[in-house]
Amino acid sequence: MATQDDDTLTGAVPDPETEPSPAELAHARRFAELVDKTLAGRTPPAMSADDRTLLEVATVIRATHGSVELAPSKQRQAVEDALHQAMGTVPTSRGAVVPIARAQARRWAPWVVAGASTLVAAAAIALLWLRTPGAGHANPVARRPAVPEEWTSRSADALVGPIARDHAGDASSRIDTIFADRLDGFRTRRLARGGKP
């Protein structure tokens, strides 16, 4: 069944004297209220497609007769937005117009902050480096904690000694020697803590 809404755009328009149906009366009143709001500059964002089409007709008629003008504030905003958009900057808010000269300065602000932060960080690192005793010349061995040698990582050369060519294939015995030595060091340490790991 075709409704009044279906016919709004495509159906025949009755003569002025034709009695309106209740549906047409309701639709006419709704449209009249939309026109009211539009004339007051408060066009509602949501409406039916048919109402929107008819409202556009009304707006075109008004615009052609010079009844619709761009408010100075909206004009300024459009110009500012266009300049900001073209220059790759973001306006602070819809309401506040930011002079473009200040906007250009703002464009560099993040880089200035980043540069200053980098300089401060570099200066702090340099200061720490300079205040460390013997910085750059310290002997790593000298800074090791004083522990028995058997507790430390060390070369096995002294333990194994030079390997003769005819004993080159006897690696397992050398590994056993090294393992026994390290196990001995581990036991010593373990016993020094009363058997606790």
Add this chain to the structure above:
Amino acid sequence: MASEPATTVELELEQEQRLVEEAQKGNLDAMRPILERYAAPLYGTVILPRLGDAASAEEVLRDTLATAVEKIRRFTWQGKSIYPWLRQIAINKVYDVHRQSKRSRKLADAMVHEIPAESDPASHADAQLIADQERRAHRDRIDETMQQLQDRYRTAIELRLIQELSREDCARRLGVTIGTFDVLLFRAVRAFRKHFGERAELGPFGDT
């Protein structure tokens, strides 16, 4: 006033040329006086009459001005105002809106043919003249359509949409109730749309 490009400060053509050249050298802020001067006529005589929706028209205006600033280096000064170039950008944007929304294929197609006819730079002396001609052309089309309406419908549109009288005043003038006037206006706008579409197949309210 929307149709008067030079309402406040009369920018001489030389000054406009100087501003354009300055913008083309990289000082985009030089575009500001030009945009401020032409925003209103672009909105009132080019964009809004082709869209019929104020919010969309404002978006298109914003896009038009931004595109103009971005592409100012491509503009070639030919001893005439920059306005026809801005207008051309605006019409292209409006065309894009209609094409994207698919509201009116007829309109989109018609505008393709309309663009060269209305934006030939050699046929216009300056921005003022272009805007005035365009306003007159729109008004003639509207008035011709109005003449095809029944008297009461024409009167309803004139009172409410052109003179912008309140519904109560309109109803009083026509000697009817407010409810009846609402119906008259509703039917009048529908009738206008039908006649306008049939006559020119132009306007922002083609068949959906």
